[in-house]
Amino acid sequence: MPRARWTDEQLQGIRESYPTEEPVEAIAARLNMKVEAVVNAARTLGVRRPTGLKPSRTKWLLTEDQKRDLLAAYGTDEPVAEIAARLGVPDYVVRTHAQEAGVRRPASAPSD
The missing domain is CATH 1.10.10 (Arc Repressor Mutant, subunit A)
Structure with a gap:
């Protein structure tokens, strides 16, 4: 099965959001992507998380x-x-x- 291609909007969303403290799961949900796809796309783009944040599976905290x-x-x-x-x-x-x-x-x- 062929891999789905990332849209320009998804890639821009990763460039803007991945380097922030926003949970990767929230980024993935907003961009309609799997967490692993966001992490892989960020790696491909050379985008990194802030120091000390893990790339995925953060705890969901709701107000x-x-x-x-x-x-x-x-x-x-x-x-x-x-x-x-x-x-x-x-x-x-x-x-x-x-x-x-x-x-x-x-x-x-x-x-x-």
Whole structure:
């Protein structure tokens, strides 16, 4: 299977965001890329993370407002992908936070 090509917008996003303290997972979610693809693209571009930051798998920290929004939305029919995109996190972060809080999806929610 051929490798997907990076768009100019994705490459520019990596050039601008990767050298910051923004979590790599947030960069990947915003650019619609896998974390590993962001790290590989950054390496290819010669872009580095700030000293002391690991290239991937940082802990997701949400503000209390984000957590409230996430949990309220998770209990509705809103697709998980839309909740995640609005918060700038991957889908699994939404599911994990909801599971830890004991919030369930309604039966009418789309399967994600």
